[in-house]
Amino acid sequence: MHPQPEVGVVRGVLLDESALLTGDGDDKNATQLRPGAEFLLRALSLSRIRMGISYDVGLPSHRVSLIKRMASLYSLDWFTLNDPVSEVKPDWDDIGGCIAYLVSDKKEVLPILSSSRWLVVVLNVGGESSFHTPKDIHILQLEELPSTICQFNKRSTGINAVTVGYIMKPSRVEDFAKRGAFPLYPTPNGLMFMPITSELPLSSQLKEVDIILHKATDEILSIEENKVTFTQNMQEILRYLEHHQDCCVLDPIINIYPLLDRLEIQQILLGLEDLQNEGSNKIRGPYFLKVDNFDNFDFQTGLAKAKLSFPCIVKPKVACGVSHAHKMAIAFKVEDFKGLNVPLPAVIQEYVDHSSTIYKIYVLGEKIFYAVKKSIPNADVLMKLSNGNDLKPLVFDSLKSLPAADDIQHSNNPTSDESIDLKRVSDASNWLRRRLHLTIFGFDVVIQEGSRDHVIVDVNYLPSFKEVPEDISIPSFWEAIRTKFDSRMSK
Incomplete structure (x- = not known):
């Protein structure tokens, strides 16, 4: 050269x-x-x-x-x-x-x-x-x-240019890149995005990047007894990071581990109690109960102790990265648990009547956006759906979901929507960002009818935030990465 x-x-x-x-x-x-x-x-x-x-x-x-x-x-x-x-x-x-x-x-x-x-x-x-x-x-x-x-x-631009090496599955890359998120030439704040490929030695590629952007949940092969097995590519990256601890990563793999486990996330969400103000609606996680065996468990006692009532939703303890992580069921009575076809161990979670509306919250560094989407109907509608089966449990894959309207509203200025308490959501977003030590993540909120409690029903890493217009979300995405890098370099 x-x-x-x-x-x-x-x-x-x-x-x-x-x-x-x-x-x-x-x-x-x-x-x-x-x-x-x-x-x-x-x-x-x-x-x-x-x-x-x-x-x-x-x-x-x-x-x-x-x-x-x-x-x-x-x-x-x-x-x-x-x-x-x-x-x-x-x-x-x-x-x-x-x-x-x-x-x-x-x-x-x-x-x-x-x-x-x-x-x-x-x-x-x-x-x-x-x-x-x-x-x-x-x-x-x-x-x-x-x-x-x-x-x-980078040589032409100067020392302030930052090369971001990214690794994620092709469909994820396309989802981000088609909105202009991964340019080869510098963004206004000096980022350039380089794909990391298995066709070249990983170590030589990683030496050329300043920060690694990953979607490690795409690289999981199995999760058994809390042991996560990654693809060969991700294993090589982890070995590289072990020997190059000064390398900047968005975000360290260890920080996403809690998001792989629904039980751990539920327990973390208990800490939201510190944000509650007397006399106002709460933002909280749903009531929950862990179960290891559907056939040998005292559900009546366990559900009552966990403040759970029917219907309730049953989810695998493993939250993502494996094929069965999204196989769920809605149970209407104790008998529904016998032989229920949901992977074990599982988490039984409060089913919140929420007027078929779910709020997708996106945290990009210190900025917060949300989209409003149609969701699963209230309990009375679900019971009507199940009547043809003598009120048998509804088993479904949450990636495909139950029938729901496809129309999406999105907002960059959430104060225009009076049904969500943006102050509560912002406080929870900042609390979770500090608690999880994550830069870019998302969570789903439903608002309980009656109490108006804001209930966080899911937390995930590096969501696509595709419902937020790209002219606002992509610069915020770049800003979050640059801020993370600059903060790491200043330490």
């Missing part, structure tokens, strides 16, 4: 077909995407960076057809090139930064680019390249390009 002149931040990426496709002749069978090409195209498309693909005049038609299919699939501009700088630049004059050009080492255009202000990245095909210009960068795998761009942008 050679020193780079100051050419500005990369805001556009031009991918030459020679770097993305194998083969160079008329053999259709030899033409296919190189290993890592799909990862690269997806990562770049989710980064909201300007993208294009280039090819030479006279390229065989089967290669041109494949290029155009890729261009359509990933929303790429495409160019036929003889002189890349003169032919691409007029169309991309508005990108506001420099262009990174990925090309194989077999291209004759490299000398032409030596005097340009482009960042030239050469994919070495089959070993060391024989082509060098004063400022090119060489990589061995396509998966290296996002990291290469982040490194270059």
Whole structure:
């Protein structure tokens, strides 16, 4: 790698077909995407960076057809090139930064680019390249390009730039990235987001990042007897963190452990009692009871002691990360517990009549947002739903849920909604943030009919907060990450 002149931040990426496709002749069978090409195209498309693909005049038609299919699939501009700088630049004059050009080492255009202000990245095909210009960068795998761009942008931006390495399942990445949450070029507060991939050595990738953003609950393989088994990738990251304790993580894995256990969360929520003011409605957790066996338990005594009455909702003690964590039931009488098909150990929880309305609370650092959604109906409606089964328990998967209206209201200024006590919710949010030592999390609140108690029925880590408009939520997301990093570095 050679020193780079100051050419500005990369805001556009031009991918030459020679770097993305194998083969160079008329053999259709030899033409296919190189290993890592799909990862690269997806990562770049989710980064909201300007993208294009280039090819030479006279390229065989089967290669041109494949290029155009890729261009359509990933929303790429495409160019036929003889002189890349003169032919691409007029169309991309508005990108506001420099262009990174990925090309194989077999291209004759490299000398032409030596005097340009482009960042030239050469994919070495089959070993060391024989082509060098004063400022090119060489990589061995396509998966290296996002990291290469982040490194270059960090040098161009200065010491205040922060590289965020993120690891989560593809659907989660897409959910965040399609709202512009993970750009490769710096955000207004200096963050750049680099995908961490299993196709490259994790240790070398982690050395390039300043803070790790994870959704560790996506990486759980099993939870047995309070022992959590993570995927190989997450295990490697945990080992790396053990030996690099100065590495900044949002948030330390150990801090999310309470959210994996519904019983532990229920016990933590008991501490909300400290926030109560005499003469006003409460914010609290639901009444609850742990059960290890449905067939050998004195439910009448246990329920009464726990202040529980029917109906009540039964949930697995394991809160997330495994397939059965969301298999639940609503019980209407003691007999419903016999042979109930809910994983054990389980937590029996108060069912709160809440007018079919649930408040999704999102905590992003010190900022709080919420969305209002339709929820499961009140007990009298549930009993009517169950009448056809002689009032048998309702068993369901909470990820699919019982029938509920899909319409969503969202608010960035919760004071406009009189049905929720925002002061109570804000106090609880700040209390939970301090108690759990988490930066970004969410919880669900229902308001009990009659008492107007605000009851927290679920707490989760790094929610998508997709109901909150992205022009407000994404800057707050970036601010929470930056504040966490700056706070860690100041200690």
